[in-house]
Amino acid sequence: MSGVNGAARSNQLSLDRDLVSPFTALQAMAESSRCLYCYEAACVTACPTAIDIPGFIRKIGTGNVKGAARTILDANIMGGTCARACPTEVLCEQACVRNKAEAEPVLIGRLQRYATDVLFKAGVQPFTRQAPTGKHVAVVGGGPAGLACAHRLALLGHEVTVFEARTKAGGLNEYGLAAYKMVDDFAQREVDFILSLGGITVKTGVALGRDVTLAQLRQDHDAVFLGLGLAGINTLGVAGEDLAGVADAVDVIAALRQRAAPPVALAGPLAGRRVVVIGGGNTAVDAAIQSLCAGAAEVTMAYRRGTAEMGATGHEQDLARTQGVVLRTWLAPREILGTGGAVSGIVLERMAMDAGRLVGTGETVTIPCDVVLKAVGQKLAPGGLDGLALAGGRIQVDETLATSLAGVYAGGDCIKSGEDLTVQSVADGKAAAFAIDVYLKA
Amino acid sequence: MADLRGTIAGIKSPNPFWLASAPPTDKEYNIVRAFKAGWGGVVWKTLGEDPPVVNVSSRYGALLDSNRTMIGFNNIELITDRPLEVNLREIAAVKKAWPDRAVVVSLMAVMTEEAWAGLARRVEPTGADGLELNFGCPHGMCERGMGSAIGQVPEMVEQVTRWVKNATRLPVIVKLTPNITNVLWSAEAAKRGGADAVSLINTINSIASVDLDAMAPTPTVGGKGTHGGYCGPAVKPIALNMVAEIARNPDTRGLPISGIGGIGTWRDAAEFLALGCGSVQVCTAAMTYGFRIVEDMIDGLSAWMDEKGYRTLADFQGRAVPNVVNWNDLNMNFVTKARIDKDLCIDCGRCHIACEDTSHQAIRILPGDGKRLFEVVDEECVGCNLCAHVCPVPDCITMHEQETGRPYLTWPEHPQNPARVQPPKAAE
Numbered sequence: 001m002s003g004v005n006g007a008a009r010s011n012q013l014s015l016d017r018d019l020v021s022p023f024t025a026l027q028a029m030a031e032s033s034r035c036l037y038c039y040e041a042a043c044v045t046a047c048p049t050a051i052d053i054p055g056f057i058r059k060i061g062t063g064n065v066k067g068a069a070r071t072i073l074d075a076n077i078m079g080g081t082c083a084r085a086c087p088t089e090v091l092c093e094q095a096c097v098r099n100k101a102e103a104e105p106v107l108i109g110r111l112q113r114y115a116t117d118v119l120f121k122a123g124v125q126p127f128t129r130q131a132p133t134g135k136h137v138a139v140v141g142g143g144p145a146g147l148a149c150a151h152r153l154a155l156l157g158h159e160v161t162v163f164e165a166r167t168k169a170g171g172l173n174e175y176g177l178a179a180y181k182m183v184d185d186f187a188q189r190e191v192d193f194i195l196s197l198g199g200i201t202v203k204t205g206v207a208l209g210r211d212v213t214l215a216q217l218r219q220d221h222d223a224v225f226l227g228l229g230l231a232g233i234n235t236l237g238v239a240g241e242d243l244a245g246v247a248d249a250v251d252v253i254a255a256l257r258q259r260a261a262p263p264v265a266l267a268g269p270l271a272g273r274r275v276v277v278i279g280g281g282n283t284a285v286d287a288a289i290q291s292l293c294a295g296a297a298e299v300t301m302a303y304r305r306g307t308a309e310m311g312a313t314g315h316e317q318d319l320a321r322t323q324g325v326v327l328r329t330w331l332a333p334r335e336i337l338g339t340g341g342a343v344s345g346i347v348l349e350r351m352a353m354d355a356g357r358l359v360g361t362g363e364t365v366t367i368p369c370d371v372v373l374k375a376v377g378q379k380l381a382p383g384g385l386d387g388l389a390l391a392g393g394r395i396q397v398d399e400t401l402a403t404s405l406a407g408v409y410a411g412g413d414c415i416k417s418g419e420d421l422t423v424q425s426v427a428d429g430k431a432a433a434f435a436i437d438v439y440l441k442a
Numbered sequence: 443m444a445d446l447r448g449t450i451a452g453i454k455s456p457n458p459f460w461l462a463s464a465p466p467t468d469k470e471y472n473i474v475r476a477f478k479a480g481w482g483g484v485v486w487k488t489l490g491e492d493p494p495v496v497n498v499s500s501r502y503g504a505l506l507d508s509n510r511t512m513i514g515f516n517n518i519e520l521i522t523d524r525p526l527e528v529n530l531r532e533i534a535a536v537k538k539a540w541p542d543r544a545v546v547v548s549l550m551a552v553m554t555e556e557a558w559a560g561l562a563r564r565v566e567p568t569g570a571d572g573l574e575l576n577f578g579c580p581h582g583m584c585e586r587g588m589g590s591a592i593g594q595v596p597e598m599v600e601q602v603t604r605w606v607k608n609a610t611r612l613p614v615i616v617k618l619t620p621n622i623t624n625v626l627w628s629a630e631a632a633k634r635g636g637a638d639a640v641s642l643i644n645t646i647n648s649i650a651s652v653d654l655d656a657m658a659p660t661p662t663v664g665g666k667g668t669h670g671g672y673c674g675p676a677v678k679p680i681a682l683n684m685v686a687e688i689a690r691n692p693d694t695r696g697l698p699i700s701g702i703g704g705i706g707t708w709r710d711a712a713e714f715l716a717l718g719c720g721s722v723q724v725c726t727a728a729m730t731y732g733f734r735i736v737e738d739m740i741d742g743l744s745a746w747m748d749e750k751g752y753r754t755l756a757d758f759q760g761r762a763v764p765n766v767v768n769w770n771d772l773n774m775n776f777v778t779k780a781r782i783d784k785d786l787c788i789d790c791g792r793c794h795i796a797c798e799d800t801s802h803q804a805i806r807i808l809p810g811d812g813k814r815l816f817e818v819v820d821e822e823c824v825g826c827n828l829c830a831h832v833c834p835v836p837d838c839i840t841m842h843e844q845e846t847g848r849p850y851l852t853w854p855e856h857p858q859n860p861a862r863v864q865p866p867k868a869a870e
Contacts, residue, residue: 033508036834039791061508100788100813101835 013323015179015256015293020084020110028114032061034098034106042095043108048418048427049076053092053108060115069119070126072112077151077430078144080120080190081173082423083113084181087282089315091423120189125196130157135440138163138221140208143171144422145227145412147194148429149436153225154199156437161221162200165207171229173422175254178286179293182257209384218407223436226395226403226410227429230378230420236278240336241374245343249277249287249375256290266371267342271295276346276367277325278302278333279375281311287373288325299325300367304332304351305358331365336372346372380414392416400435401428409436444747445754446740448482450698450720451613451638453571455482455544458711458755459739462702462723463487463548463574463617466733468522470532474539479733480740483544485641485723488521488576489529489565490550490588491557495520503650503660503670514676515726516650518661518668520582521550526564534568544721545569546615549606550576550588558602559609566610573612575602577628578619578644581670593619593644596631603635615700618642618684620677625684629694639698640688641723643681645671674726678704682717686766689718706735708742715755716762774856775848778825778841780804780818786838789813793829793839801828 013019023031035057043053052071059068072079088094088109096105119126135158139146142164150160168174173187195202206212208228217224233248235241244267251263252270262269275296277288280303288299303310306329307317321327331348338344350363380394389396389404394416401409401417411417411428418424446457460483461467461476468487476484497520505514522529537545547570551557562573577593584591592598599616606614616632618625620643632640647669649659659667681703688694701714706727714722727735752758782793782805794816797805804822808815818829830839854863 030509036790036792038789039795041791042789097788097790 011322013180013289013293015290016183017180018183019178019180019319022117023107023110023114025114028060028065028111031107031111032057035061036097038097042097043092043106046091046095047076048091048421048424049079049082049430050427051075051079051092051112056115057106057108057111060111065115065118066122066124066126068115072116073119073126075430076423076426077148077194078173078190078422078426079112080116080186080193081144081177081182082426083109083116084186085173085177086421086423087313087315090313120193125193127155127197129155129197129199132159133157133440135159135222136161136220137223137225137436137440138217139225139227140217141171141227141229141412141414142166142169142191142202142204143227143229143412144173144425145229145414145429145432146171146225147191147227148426149225149227149409149411149433150200150429151194151197152430152433153436154197156433158199158222158437158440160200162202163206163208163212163217164202164204165210165231167204169202169204171227171425175257176250176283176286177257177422178253178290179257180289207383212384214384214386214388214405214408218405222440223407223409225429225432225436226408226414227412227425228380228395228410228414230413231381232379233374234377234379236333236336236374236376238333238335240338240343240346243336243338243343243372244341245273245370246336246372246374249279249283249373250378252373253283253287253290256294269294270371272297273370274368275299275371275373276302276369277373277375278346279377280305280307280309280329281375281377282313282316283378284373284375285312285316285320285325287375288320289323291371291373292323292325296371300328300369301325302328302331302333302346302348302367304330306330328367332360333372334364337366343370343372345369378413400438401432402435402439407439409439444744444752446482446744446747448720448755450700451572451615453483453544453546453613454542455721456542457482457740457743458715458719458721459736460484460544460546460700460721460723461728461733462725463576464725464729465517465519466725466728469524469529470536473532473536473545476728476733476736477536477540477543480736481543481733483546483571483721485546485548485574486529486533486570488548488550488579489526489561490521491552491561492526494523494525495583497523498663500661500663503648505650505674505676512674512726512730514648514650514672515674515729516648516661516670516672517645518581518663518670521548521576521579526561530564530568533565533570537569537571544571546572546574548574548576548617550579550583552587553592553598553602555605555609558605562606562610562612566612570612572615572638573606573610574615574617574641575606576617576644577602578617578621579671580619580621580645580647581668590619590621590644590647593617593628594622596627599628600631600635603632603637607636613638615639615641617644617702619644620680620684621647626687626691626694629688629691629697633694633697637697639700639720640694641700641702642684642688643677643703645673646677646680648672673703675704675706678710682713685714685719686717686763689760689763690766706730708739708746711739712743712746712758713762715759717766718760718763720755720759770853772852773850774853775846775851777844777846779820779823779844780825780827780829781840781842782816782818782829783838783840784810784815786835787813787816788835788838790834791816792832792834796828796832801826805829 056068056071093105170187247265335347345368395410409432412425463485501519503516579589583589616637701719702723833839
């Protein structure tokens with residue numbers, strides 16, 4: 001059944017093929033020549049990590065490709081992941097002045113991938129650590145924020161221990177991004193590249209609040225950085241959430257990324273099943289498309305507001321549509337129906353805006369389905385945050401990313417710094433490292 | 443439809459587009475393909491006395507831009523390496539089959555009358571329309587006392603021209619080398635020798651690039667390289683200047699000119715014609731794209747002439763010559779300023795940084811609505827055009843003449859000129 005459905009889709013994505021094919025050298029050369037080398041370029045301003053984009057593109061054009069990669073990685077050590085996963089259509093490429101000239105930006109993301117791929121393939125470590133400072137920093141969380149922070153601290157001469165709750169470092173790069181954006185085990189190759197600098201020890205399987213306390217970390221280290229991400233999952237709060245076949249989208253994505261058995265809640269693989277994804281963000285889109293990749297018979301995304309309010313960019317929405325996901329808007333979940341303990345459908349209420357408020361209309365729609373994936377946002381996991389001031393459900397930080405506890409800094413999704421994107425987390429981690437460096441040298 | 447027929451030194455052709463003496467004109471096969479494509483004439487690749495020369499392997503170097511567009515081209519190939527008899531037979535066959543096209547034959551020989559006159563006499567029976575004397579090749583042949591070794595000595599240019607003119611009734615075009623201090627000296631020498639026309643420029647002495655792995659110039663022949671002849675789009679400005687100098691020089695004014703140097707489009711050709719050329723010769727563009735480029739050269743020139751109301755080439759030939767003057771004849775009171783169209787502007791900032799870093803700090807940035815606003819500071823703008831040249835958007839930055847009410851004033855008349863020879867003229 002799934003095979004028929006799958007074969008009918010053209011340009012069908014798969015879990016192990018690139019969503020966007022990498023540039024050849026010739027394509028990179030041609031595309032680099034389109035860059036106007038703008039003065040105080042808008043693309044740089046639009047990048048949370050402020051990569052010198054005209055600078056690195058010019059280097060590609062002159063044949064100094066490894067130099068281009070160094071320029072990228074010096075600003076953003078996860079430039080390789082960002083080249084694959086960044087929503088460039090709302091960041092650098094949206095700002096490109098070529099949009100005004102000819103409605104087609106320089107394809108910055110693909111050029112960035114080209115340059116970083118060349119460097120990775122060459123196996124070159126372009127950075128050298130400064131002289132040892134004798135200081136030791138604990139980084140909690142081996143995701144983009146934590147690793148970016150650890151890398152910069154190591155560069156500055158500090159020793160770093162990264163504590164990671166899961167079995168692999170990489171965070172959402174490893175467990176959360178869509179498979180077709182991170183083929184060929186790129187997340188781990190990037191982690192290996194970062195660690196090859198030296199000065200960073202990763203301890204996996206160590207969770208804050210379970211295996212180690214913040215107080216202990218503060219006692220044992222000169223400073224602490226928290227890059228915890230958002231490990232807590234929001235629930236729908238409707239009847240039937242305990243039925244077999246109702247699962248958290250992030251768990252399903254993580255299992256697909258790890259080629260592991262589906263989460264218990266899913267009660268079996270996705271192949272042949274009818275899936276409804278609840279949510280409108282990038283996680284919802286990733287879950288929907290990857291469900292199709294995994295052989296789901298049909299996939300519907302249901303979001304309680306309109307497409308304009310979706311967290312997923314227009315580009316991601318279009319990708320979902322072209323892959324065969326049915327996008328349904330103004331529908332909020334009200335009840336998950338079951339037969340024999342397993343999901344048989346979902347009842348949704350049609351929503352509307354009334355005087356600026358989202359309200360139910362009373363009208364309901366029932367979609368028959370076998371699987372409901374919840375992608376309605378993540379939140380800070382409660383454990384291990386003793387003594388930390390929170391703000392808006394996340395860790396409170398000042399402009400230097402210092403928390404309410406002396407010597408403890410935080411960044412990434414666990415603070416509210418911008419979009420919940422890899423690139424923002426890397427920017428936070430780098431900024432926190434500089435702040436910690438100042439703190440340690442004070 | 444404009445009439446593109448032209449005559450230069452008595453040689454007629456249906457259009458002014460000739461292929462220059464070069465690899466594309468080495469043999470009948472290529473030239474027939476060129477004529478089928480529509481070329482108006484050819485200058486057959488240079489003939490020499492037997493035995494033929496021997497060429498090396500690896501012959502061309504190139505200067506490419508980032509899109510791999512050929513900007514400049516360089517070669518170390520010598521004259522034809524085929525027996526004289528073979529070339530003469532093919533020339534006769536081509537001329538017979540294509541009587542309406544110009545077939546000019548390029549010659550090169552050592553510095554003796556016997557050699558030059560002998561070659562000229564051998565060509566005459568082929569029915570060729572004229573001869574071109576190759577005084578230009580800056581590589582290889584010059585080391586044997588030929589090519590630019592002759593072209594660089596005006597007395598030798600004059601002498602050889604006279605020898606050939608005395609030996610044949612065919613029109614003689616003298617091809618000039620740019621590898622000299624002043625092209626007028628050799629042009630005037632050619633005229634004194636009786637040349638019916640000059641053609642220029644031959645290639646410029648050059649090293650195309652250095653292979654940084656082999657640490658040798660390109661093209662590299664077994665680890666070594668030599669200077670070669672440079673041509674292609676990059677040499678066009680040099681050629682235009684030399685053509686203009688000959689066209690406006692009192693001693694050579696009126697001497698027919700066949701323009702050569704970086705011509706690849708109808709527009710390039712029109713520029714050479716506007717500076718007085720009667721035909722143009724093309725090589726690099728054909729070697730880059732093939733002979734079919736002549737289709738747009740003919741079509742584009744014709745369409746432009748129709749637009750401008752020029753019926754024949756003569757209607758605009760030489761029209762730009764009177765406007766080529768010495769710097770000392772320029773109007774010091776002319777003032778032009780840049781204007782930036784804020785609607786066309788795409789906010790790249792190139793005009794600002796070019797002016798700020800390297801010129802007159804005359805473009806300031808103001809906060810705009812959704813994009814930066816670039817504004818010319820008139821008090822600082824000297825009208826240099828740099829911003830207009832670096833702007834990626836056509837017509838976004840334009841230059842505008844400012845009304846000053848002041849008279850035409852040249853430097854020799856300028857009050858700030860310490861060597862001023864006459865008082866400024868009063869405005870009329």
